[in-house]
Amino acid sequence: QSALTQPASVSGSPGQSITISCTGTTSDVGGYDYVSWYQQHPGKAPKLMIYDVSNRPSGVSNRFSGSKSGNTASLTISGLQAEDEGDYYCSSYTSTSTPVVFGGGTKLTVL
Amino acid sequence: QVQLQESGPGLVKPSETLSLTCTVSGDSISPQYWSWIRQPAGKGLEWIGRIYPSGSTNYNPSLKSRVIMSVDKSRKQFFQFSLKLSSVTAADTAVYYCARGGYSWNYWGQGILVNVSS
Numbered sequence: 001q002s003a004l005t006q007p008a009s010v011s012g013s014p015g016q017s018i019t020i021s022c023t024g025t026t027s028d029v030g031g032y033d034y035v036s037w038y039q040q041h042p043g044k045a046p047k048l049m050i051y052d053v054s055n056r057p058s059g060v061s062n063r064f065s066g067s068k069s070g071n072t073a074s075l076t077i078s079g080l081q082a083e084d085e086g087d088y089y090c091s092s093y094t095s096t097s098t099p100v101v102f103g104g105g106t107k108l109t110v111l
Numbered sequence: 112q113v114q115l116q117e118s119g120p121g122l123v124k125p126s127e128t129l130s131l132t133c134t135v136s137g138d139s140i141s142p143q144y145w146s147w148i149r150q151p152a153g154k155g156l157e158w159i160g161r162i163y164p165s166g167s168t169n170y171n172p173s174l175k176s177r178v179i180m181s182v183d184k185s186r187k188q189f190f191q192f193s194l195k196l197s198s199v200t201a202a203d204t205a206v207y208y209c210a211r212g213g214y215s216w217n218y219w220g221q222g223i224l225v226n227v228s229s
Contacts, residue, residue, distance in 0.1 A: 036215035038156075045208055045219040046156065057217055089156055093214040097172045098158065100214050105155045 003101035004029065004090055011109040017078040020106045022090035023071055028101055030071035034093035037066055037075045040105075041086045049088075050075060077108075085110045113138040115209050115220035122226050123203075129196040129225055133209030136189040144213030147180065147194045149205040150222075157205075161213050162192055199227045 005023040012018040022029065022037075029035055033053045038046035048057050050066035053073060063078045073092070077084055090103040119131035133145070147159040160170035162180040170178045174196070182192040196203060204227045210216035 034214055038216075045222050046216075047219075048215060048217045051215040051217070091156075091158075091215065099161075099169055100158045102156045102158065 003094070004092060004103035006088075006090060006103035006106045008104075009107045009109065011111055012077075012080045013111045014080055014082065016080050017076060018080060018108065019077075020075045020088050020090075020108070022073040022075070022092075022103045024073075024092055024094075024101070025071055027096050028092040028094035029068065029073050031095060032093045033068070035066065035068060035073040036091045037064075037073075038089045038091070039084075039086055040089065046089060080110055082110050084108060113211065113218045115211065115218055117207060117209050117220045117223040119223060119225070121224055122228060123199055124229050125200055125227055126198055129194070129199050129203060129227070131194045131207055131209075131223065131225070132191050133193070133220055134189055134191050135211070138211070138218075143211065145182070145192045146210045146212060146216060148208045148210055148216070150208070151202075151205040159194065159196075159207075163213075201227050203227050 010018050035053045037050040039049050040046045049060050049064050053068045054066040065076045067074050088106045094101045114136045116134045123129045144161040146161040149157050162168045168180050177197045179195040184190050206222040206224050208222045209220045211218040
C-alpha cells in the first residue's frame with residue numbers, strides 16, 4: 001500500500017480538463033510544499049512535470065498545473081491531448097522514517 | 112545536457128547481490144542528491160535511497176539492511192554512483208532507475224531491468 005493515495009484511473013476527452021488527486025497526511029503533503037508529479041509512458045522513464053507543488057520545469061507544457069489544499073495535492077491537465085495518456089505519479093517529501101514517498105499511480109486515458 | 116545511464120547484470124540469482132552503476136555525463140558532481148528508484152513490472156515507483164557527493168546516504172527503511180550506495184568522483188569527464196542490494200529475492204525483480212535529485216527528480220536514466228531468478 002502506497003503512502004500517498006491516488007485514484008487508480010481517470011479519463012477525459014480531447015480538449016477537456018482533468019484533475020488527479022494525491023492525498024497524504026500532515027507528515028508529507030500537508031506539511032511541506034515539496035510535492036512533485038511525474039508522467040510515465042509505457043516502457044519509458046518517468047518525466048518530471050511539476051515540482052514543489054506548482055512549479056513547471058523548463059519545457060513542460062503550461063497545460064499542466066499543480067496545486068495543494070490541506071493534505072491533498074492536485075495535478076490538472078487542461079486541453080487534454082492524446083499524448084497526455086499514460087501513468088501519473090505523485091511524490092512528496094516526508095518527515096517520517098523515509099524522506100520520500102510515492103503515490104500508487106493514476107492511469108490517464110484520453111477517450 | 113545531463114545524461115544518466117544505468118549498467119549492470121540483467122540477471123541475478125536469489126540470495127546474491129545486485130550491483131548497478133549509474134554513469135552521469137554532462138553535469139558536474141554539483142552539491143545535490145543522486146537517487147535510485149525501482150519499479151516492478153506493472154506496479155508503481157519505489158524509492159530505494161539517495162546519496163550526496165560527500166557520501167552521506169539515506170535509504171528506504173524497508174530496504175536499509177540490504178542496501179549500500181556509493182559514489183565515485185575520480186573521473187573528470189563524468190562520475191558514477193552505485194547501488195548494491197544484497198540477499199535478493201524474486202520480489203527485487205524490477206526496472207531500476209537512477210535519477211538526479213533528493214526528493215524530486217528532473218533527470219532520469221532509461222532504466223535497467225533486473226531479473227532475480229535461478
